[in-house]
Structure formats: C-alpha cells, structure tokens
Ligand SMILES: Nc1ncnc2c1ncn2[C@@H]1O[C@H](COP(=O)(O)OP(=O)(O)OP(=O)(O)O)[C@@H](O)[C@H]1O
C-alpha cells in the first residue's frame with residue numbers, strides 16, 4: 001500500500017489561515033503488515049533519530065487504525081520524504097493527512113477526501129495547508145463547527161512555483177507567537193479585501209493582479225524580520241518578473257508564482273543572489289492525496 005501527499009504553500013500573503021495551494025514535491029509512504037514494527041526513512045529526516053520511532057505519522061496512524069479495527073497490528077513503514085521540515089511547505093500537514101489516509105487503507109475502509117480533511121483538522125486547527133494537501137490545486141477554506149468548507153481551483157501548467165528554501169527552520173507554533181493579539185479595523189479590512197481579490201484572481205486566472213492582491217498586513221513582516229534576507233528574496237523575485245511572492249506558510253520558505261517561460265531566469269537570479277538557500281522550480285499539483293493499493 002502506498003500513500004502520497006504534496007507539499008503546500010499557505011496564506012499566499014493576506015489569506016492567513018485560509019488560502020493555500022499544492023506544489024509537486026511529495027512525501028510518499030509504503031507500508032504493509034509485519035511481525036515487527038519498523039520505520040525506514042529516505043530523504044528528508046533520514047538522519048533524524050527522533051523520526052525512527054513513534055513519530056507524528058506513527059502516533060496518528062495507530063490512533064486511527066486502532067479506532068477503526070479495534071485491533072493492534074505491527075506495520076513496516078518506508079518513508080520517501082521530499083518535503084523539508086519546518087520550512088513552511090506543509091510538512092506537518094502532509095504527515096497528518098498521509099497517516100489518516102494510510103490507517104483507513106490499512107483497515108480496508110474506503111473514506112472520502114472530505115472526511116480525511118475533517119479528521120486532519122483535529123491535529124492542525126487551521127485549514128490552509130491540510131486542504132490543498134488533500135485536494136490539490138488552489139483552495140480557499142474556512143472552518144465551521146469542526147468541519148472544513150473549501151473551494152478548489154485547478155492550476156494550469158503554464159504557471160510554476162519558484163521556492164527559495166532557507167537553511168533555517170521556522171517552527172509554526174513559535175512563528176504564531178510573533179503575531180499581534182489583535183489587528184486594527186483598517187488592517188483587517190486591508191487583508192479582507194486583498195484576500196477577496198486574490199481568490200477572484202485565482203478563479204479568473206488573472207495572474208497579473210496577484211502582485212497587488214497578495215499584499216498582507218497580518219503576519220509576513222513580523223515573521224520575515226527573524227530572517228531579514230527574505231525581504232531581499234521578495235525584492236529580487238519581483239525585480240526578476242515574479243507574479244506574486246509571499247512567505248510560504250509560517251516560513252522560512254519564500255514562494256513565488258511565475259510564468260513557465262520566466263521560471264529558469266527567475267530561479268537563476270535567486271540562486272546567484274542567495275547561494276546559501278536552496279532554490280527549486282516546481283509544478284503545481286492538482287491531485288492532492290493519492291492512495292494506491
Ligand atoms: N516527515 C516527517 N515525519 C514525521 N514528522 C514530521 C515529518 N515532517 C514534519 N513532521 C512533524 O511536523 C513538525 C513540523 O511542523 P511545522 O508546522 O512546524 O512545519 P511545517 O508544517 O513544515 O510548516 P508550515 O505549516 O508553515 O507549512 C516537525 O517538528 C515534526 O514533528
């Protein structure tokens with residue numbers, strides 16, 4: 001059995017805890033029942049001894065498998081991880097979603113993507129990463145009475161993501177403590193109207209307005225100050241022709257949307273100026289969670 005989940009970029013500027021999209025960088029897990037429990041990791045996290053035992057995936061998997069089957073069973077898990085951890089590319093969402101989907105698959109229970117998404121909300125209270133992780137594409141999402149309500153837009157292949165991944169982790173829980181406890185009415189209206197315009201731009205494929213629409217007054221500045229090079233990353237991305245350039249999730253990665261034909265030039269410029277950071281050109285992902293027997 002194989003389950004794979006894409007990386008995600010959340011917020012997209014003003015859409016704090018609401019907007020997110022999926023990119024083609026995946027964590028894959030293969031698993032089967034076994035006499036003994038075992039975990040093997042290839043790629044991201046392979047040198048992290050803490051992940052070899054009862055990691056976030058294993059604890060959520062066991063919780064759901066035991067609930068669904070009322071049985072205990074050992075599994076052999078092999079993880080092929082591409083999503084860097086605590087860099088704002090939705091590594092925790094990918095793990096949460098893949099653990100819930102894997103437990104259902106292992107228990108032989110068919111489950112809808114919507115149900116998996118609602119289960120995932122128990123472990124990550126904001127829906128902006130878990131929704132594109134499950135659904136793929138661009139998503140606007142909200143939570144009402146413990147359920148995620150979302151709308152998806154398929155992303156065309158003539159636009160690409162250029163991500164700049166710093167060598168510094170930024171833990172989401174800590175990054176949330178950097179934000180103000182309240183916002184002025186003026187700033188709330190600013191973010192609300194920019195979020196609304198961003199959603200309309202994505203659905204109408206009006207990419208040129210995203211530079212303006214993706215401006216934010218809620219979270220980016222406070223977080224970017226912890227890694228001031230990110231202001232330079234954003235400036236360089238825009239000077240090189242990016243359509244939008246925003247802090248990815250709670251950081252530290254910076255996400256830019258670009259036309260395919262500009263992607264190599266923009267990525268090269270960013271690599272030259274920020275040689276200490278990893279720069280990747282990625283396709284957008286429209287599939288989200290994939291489960292294979
Ligand atoms: N491959 C993995 N295996 C097990 N646990 C993981 C894995 N990837 C991430 N995690 C867990 O998720 C935590 C990182 O979550 P965090 O929310 O800080 O980062 P993120 O999800 O990458 O960022 P963001 O939510 O801003 O996109 C790690 O500390 C670890 O507990």
Ligand SMILES: N[C@@H](CCO)C(=O)O
Nearest residue numbers: 010016017172249250
């Ligand atoms: N909306 C979340 C995304 C990170 O998980 C935040 O910015 O804190």
